Amino acid sequence: MRPALKQFEQVEAYVRGTLTDAEREAFDAQLADSQELQELVQFQEIAIAAVKRKALRAEILAATQTGGTGFSGMSTWIIIAFIISVVIGGSIYWIGNIGNTADNDELYLHNTPISSIDFQQEENRNEKSNETEGSTSAENSSVAEGNSVDHALELPFTENNNDLIPWIPFDKQQFKVDTEIGGTLEGKEGTLIIVPSDAFTDKHGNSISGTIDMEVVEALEWSDMLAYNLTTTNDDKALSTGGMVYMQPYKEGEKVFFNENRPVYLEIPTEEVVPEMMAWQGMTSDGNINWRSPRELVRFLTIIDLELLDFIPAGFLEEVEGELPFRGHTEISSNLVDSVYYSLTQSNTSTIEEMALQQDSAEVMGDFSTISSNKTAYKWGRAKRNKRKSKKDQVEMDTEDLKQPDDCSYCFIDPLSIKAIRTNKFQKTFIATKEFETRLQVMHQLPNGQEVLEIYLSHLDENMSVSDKLAFRLVDEEFREIFQSFIDQRATNVDAKIYQSQLSAFYNKKRKSYLKEVEKNRARYQKESTARLKELQSELSTLTKSQSTNVDDAFKSLPVTKSVGLSPPVSSVANMNTYATTWYKTGWINIDKYLHLLEKGEPTEVWVSTESTKPEMRIYQCINPLRTIVPLELSSGRGKALFPDQSQSVSSAVKQTYCLALSQSSEGLFYAEKKYNPYLTNEVALKWEKIDQNALYKRLSALSPRNNASLLKSLKEEEKRIALALKIKEKQQELKTEQERLLEIEEKENAFRSRLLNYLNQCSIPQTSTNAISPSKMRVVTPDAESNNTFFLRLGKISPVGFTALIKNANGRTVYETSNPYFNWNCSDFEESPCPSGVYTCTYSTKGKSKTVTFQIQRESALQIAPPKRQSKNDQNRR
């Protein structure tokens, strides 16, 4: 379907008339038969015409916006009639409005602008710039000094007859200016005068140096103007004014003049923009002042130091502050805010690289705006608009989810983009202007802010108004007014050579490298925080390993006499305290013998127990014929010992026997012993006594010298084992604590980040990241313009009797309720107003059973549940 390149070439030749006659005839023939070809021809004709038009328009625009030369002179009075809008921080326009006379036309004809002045476009000052109050500012290097001096306001000066006679004496303010460095003077009423260096000359036009005394009188209020007898007329026609300022420089008492090549900026705060303003010169005569020769302005933009501009979304700093302490920071600082902000980036190297690749390989084909709408990096509510129109408009019973926002994330400008543009390379572009700062703050509120930002970034070599216009087309209705006001500003550009492609390449490079940094930091932090955890884990595994070897060792030391082919009883680590054998089962060969003895006749049973159970306790019974002791199998602290039938001869050996109990644990070492005659007793109760190792040794020696050595040895092993087990327990506990601590921190950080992300987020789509609370897919309802829902809910077998369904919004407020299980909900609440986009729950219940389903309403328009600190407008659905 796609026409081939060759075809374009052919058609181009045809349209431009560069085919030979024969070729043209042939082509005409082809054309007659092919609709597609006809379309192509039409397309190219129009395209070429459009290209020409576009270029022509640009020329017209350029030609009508350049400034001319000002002229120097000496006048002092300048009427600045202008008003500034503070709404979005518009720029200062400084012209006098030709007032409300009926003969506007004539006035215009009279005063055709001879040449326009390049005026400074300075924003309403804010606390961030470093102006001084009051009289001096010689030492203060002003905000804009040295940067954009070339675009300053040139004061139109005329001959000065300083014989204006005021009704009350002038309130003259004195300032000192050092010609070497210039200065920023701030008048009492808020006038800002920025004087560049080398701004004064003598009457011959030669630069002078030294300290200049600047005399300034402000007349911004009507009262002042009346008092000073400053009328606002131009040849008998009334002007409406915004203020007047008088400036006269002196050197050592002598009047000097303003240097026409180093103009001075003037800035006066006002309330409302009237773009028709012009600058007029004042001429005084006979004690009165008359204004004439108005000039229109051209608005150049002033470069401001990037450090002084605030590119971070409004209110973000306060959000961070509210979340402190964080990672040890208890106080807010701009570095902290910046680094937190940058770390919230949601892009990753693959997306950025992908974008860069796209740009490189498709450098001519792909433009910035398509790259930036790369859906894996950022999603905009707009881009994911569901245009599907469902025929049904009800919540039906059906399991199919329809629209699911696929791995959607947040929509906001990538913080790393912001970081990338706050670099030196962009210092000389219109990025570094108050005007851009204003626009950027608006962009932060757009769901497709990134896209809009990159429009500006790809048109740095053109007037800002070009980008304003392009942006206008991309924004939602609610923002159009703002962007229209931007367009109205007809903002131009800074006066610097802009190399767009270099800047674009630089921008991408920077983002990549910042991202790498962010990722490195994340990895490092991850490593550090889990380092302790890893330590503990390795310690634990060493311990457990040694534990198992200990077990083997412990068994190896048991008295196994002539154990041919019989392995010691196997016991799991957990069963260590019954490490004995069962009386009958496995066995050492000697016990076998004994067992035979038992089989003769009726063996005698004796129950041995201790008065109280102790941890890790064992009861041993001495088997006299074998001259050994064996542990008994215990159940509930009791063990059964068997002895041969009394009639057996061996029973005499057994008449004097003993049993003992041992317990070694964190409680200590306990011992109990009892000598008894099994034929006289069948219940033995042992009493514990606390003992130490040496005493134990003695006791055991006393009982039977032959056994104690191995018993002690095994006791020692036992001790070691217990100690080890204890250590392991401790370590496990430590590990657990550490894990919990890390988890807590992680949760805190995640909460911190997600709160901030939510603050920045401009789309109503919730994040489904790995940290998401509900990893399940959330269903989406998309009531589009026709209020058609696309959410089908299967309720399964439910009884319609006693059915209720409640739909609540994210704040828990019930927005809808019904008892009809086949209900259709039009996503409006009780008052019939449409429920805004967001997360909702539907709880339905019948006969005591209830179930809750979470879903999400996603509207095309910007209806949103307003998060606390933001303004949001409830909007109508779009056409």
Add this chain to the structure above:
Amino acid sequence: MTDQEIIASIREGDRNKAIRFLYKEFPKIKALIVKSGGNKSLASEIFNDSLMLFIEKVENPAFKLTSKATTYLYGINRFLLKNELRKQNKHHDLEWSDTLIISEQDLEYDYEKEEKLKLMEHVLTKISEKCQKIFELFYFKHQSMETIAHELNFTSKNSAKTQKYKCLQKAYELSMKELTNS
């Protein structure tokens, strides 16, 4: 500048001079437009459009000016304003002095074509900068492919050519998309 000078300079390619001269009429035209039911931004738009149409007309060697240049220009402005007002369903007596009353046929103003051009201009903003530049240099400034290749750092004239056609392709696709959307 006399009328002849204006026409001559446009036809020779020195449009800037003519533009600047004609721009002096802007304040008055703006006032007229605002008085007749428009607003300031509309006035700028219309005036710029009128300059553009004026230049396009003059560039046609067959064109003959039958009135004063400024009168003609005012006429174009009035015509455009009338269109705009009609679109907005507003009506106004457009009694402008020193203004030629121009009709659609006089101006050879093809509404459909204008719409198409507007759309196409919009499409052109959507293609990449480099593409736009190529087009501008080739179709507007009539530079040769060699010059363009050199200026835009292409490796050869042919690669520039290929790129141009690729750009056309992209523009074509976009315009087709726009057509189906609108």
